[in-house]
Amino acid sequence: MGYRDAHAVDPTLRTAGRHGPQVVLALACAAQFMVVLDISVVNVALPSIQRSLGFDETSQQWVVNAYALTFAGLLLLGGRLADLYGRRRVFLTGLALFSGASLAGGLADTAGLLIAARAVQGLGAAILAPATLTVLTSTFPEGTRRTRALALWTAVGVAGGTAGNLLGGVLTEYLSWRSILLINVPIGAVAIVLALRFITGHDRPTARPRLDMAGAVLATLGLTALTYGIAQSHAEGWGAPVTVVSMLAGVAALAGFVVVEARFAPVPVIPPRLFRARAISLGNVVMLLAGACLNPMWFFLTLSMQNVLHYSPLQTGLGFLPHTVVTILVAARVTPWLMRCVDSRTLIAIGALLAAAGFVWQSQLTPDSGYLFGILGPAIVFSIGGGLLNTPITTTVTSGVHTSDAGAASGLMNTAKQVGGALGLAILVTVAGSHTATPEALATAYSRAFVVIAALMVVVASLACILPSQRDERRSPEPTR
Structure with a gap:
């Protein structure tokens, strides 16, 4: 096909x-x-x-x-x-x-x-x-x-x-x-x-539709076990038996899933032909890494505002409003316009580098920081970056896909984002690793997490440079009514 x-x-x-x-x-x-x-x-x-x-x-x-x-x-x-x-x-x-x-x-x-x-x-x-x-x-x-x-x-x-x-x-x-x-x-x-x-x-x-039951069961078991193992690493540690067994079982089930899809499934859950397109295979790696950065950052921002700056839950929620507004404006208004004249991979790279700069700034937070320079300033920078890269990644991993495989491509993209977020959070919690309750020690711990997030965003920018070139130049016809 x-x-x-x-x-x-x-x-x-x-x-x-x-x-x-x-x-x-x-x-x-x-x-x-x-x-x-x-x-x-x-x-x-x-x-x-x-x-x-x-x-x-x-x-x-x-x-x-x-x-x-x-x-x-x-x-x-x-x-x-x-x-x-x-x-x-x-x-x-x-x-x-x-x-x-x-x-x-x-x-x-x-x-x-x-x-x-x-x-x-x-x-x-x-x-x-x-x-x-x-x-x-x-x-x-x-x-x-x-x-x-x-x-x-x-x-x-x-x-x-x-x-x-x-x-x-x-x-x-x-x-x-x-x-x-x-x-x-x-x-x-x-x-x-x-x-x-x-x-x-x-x-x-x-x-008559034929669901690949073996592949469906292996994919579900593998992703569930892997996600459970990652979640358990927060409380039990990476070396705990429940973490190790769950993650090994998840990896084994996913390896079996790959074999079934490639060799035995008449109608695969994820058709192997999708991965022949560099936009999909490499694009989902970029999506996974971006998810490992952008999803966990809300967790550490919440802790930073409440445990370091001593904001109440309502103040913390209100403190997130600039992040939301800037990201929505950039993603919904600015990025589609830029994609008409700038290559998608360029926008992803620029967005990732801007986000990295914002996270480095965010890592400088201390208990004495005010909202203006401790939260709002970094928020504007990395929210602009996130708004620039999210839409181009989504269009990249869904481009060139036949309509008969659109659902599989969508499921793959969502899975990459969710697994990336879970894995990123587990790793970053380990990196932060502070059990001291003083605001100073917690600020230092969260700073380490934001520095790692910034480094991962630089990796995202590097990988974006080898994605296929795409530019939203042509005028699309009206959708079928």
């Missing part, structure tokens, strides 16, 4: 009405916002959840981990489902699962029920996240219109990540911890109604 018609809109996917493409874009962005938001929104509410449902100190982490493990473990499979069973059907299924699990979690009266609901939420997210990207790349052909759509999708994802702690704190303080889950229900219901109206047509394959 070739890639020469990869820029064309999938003829099986239609959008109803004159404003159909815009509504589809809004739906994809809203779904992506919910998925990313629910990774972090429960963090601030954990003490309230613990008191309400009687969690002990050990089990309350599973309110977070149940979502994270199923989400990361099932992303590859979730992406391929859209190719095999139709983007519209899978998008709606993911929305229904996510919204229904949010309702169950918000009404849960036992710890076990809440954990189970969070696991099903993660399943819905793993189906929904790659489907949002697949629907966009199938609705908007390669070129300026797709770039603008992906830029907005990327910016909304960033907003969801940064808004989690602030929204969770506000909802928990003024309503209840249950509201952080129940808020997804009306949003999901409206999105389902709009998707039924505006994503029309029959996009199911003409041939």
Whole structure:
């Protein structure tokens, strides 16, 4: 199957009405916002959840981990489902699962029920996240219109990540911890109604779909075990038996997955032909490294503001507003315009170097730093860098992909980002490695983490230079209506 018609809109996917493409874009962005938001929104509410449902100190982490493990473990499979069973059907299924699990979690009266609901939420997210990207790349052909759509999708994802702690704190303080889950229900219901109206047509394959069960099981087990092992390294250490066994089992399962996909699977979960394209193979390495930097930095920024500068949770959430605003403006407005006249790999390299400079500045934070030079200044620099590089990476790893493989490519990209973030956080926590409670010692520990993040961003810039050249020069036709 070739890639020469990869820029064309999938003829099986239609959008109803004159404003159909815009509504589809809004739906994809809203779904992506919910998925990313629910990774972090429960963090601030954990003490309230613990008191309400009687969690002990050990089990309350599973309110977070149940979502994270199923989400990361099932992303590859979730992406391929859209190719095999139709983007519209899978998008709606993911929305229904996510919204229904949010309702169950918000009404849960036992710890076990809440954990189970969070696991099903993660399943819905793993189906929904790659489907949002697949629907966009199938609705908007390669070129300026797709770039603008992906830029907005990327910016909304960033907003969801940064808004989690602030929204969770506000909802928990003024309503209840249950509201952080129940808020997804009306949003999901409206999105389902709009998707039924505006994503029309029959996009199911003409041939009977065949799911590669062996590959699906190995991918899920491998990613889940690997993610669990990485998560356990935070509390148990890298040498702990549970960490070592989990990570070895994950690597072994993923190695088996590679063999099955390359030699035995008639319809692979991840078609090996995707990796023949340098934009996809190298681009996902860049995505993994960028995720290892940009995802954990929120963790260390939160700790820096609360433990070093002694900000309250609400002050910390408000302190993140410049990061969010600058990243969204650059990603959604500036970057699409620049991509019309500047090579994508150049933008990725420039963005990574700017981000590295911002993180070096951030590493200078001390307990005596004020907000202006301790937080706001570095935020502007590395947020501009992050806004410049995110959209070009996304367009790179989804370019030249035939519509029949769009879901697989989307799942691969999301997996690279999530695994990179988990692995980066585990490594950076080890690098920081301070158990001293004084603000000075904590500032030094967090400084080490930001210096390592800066170094990794320089590696991202170096790898970007050998990505295929891409420039968003041509005018794209209107998406198929």
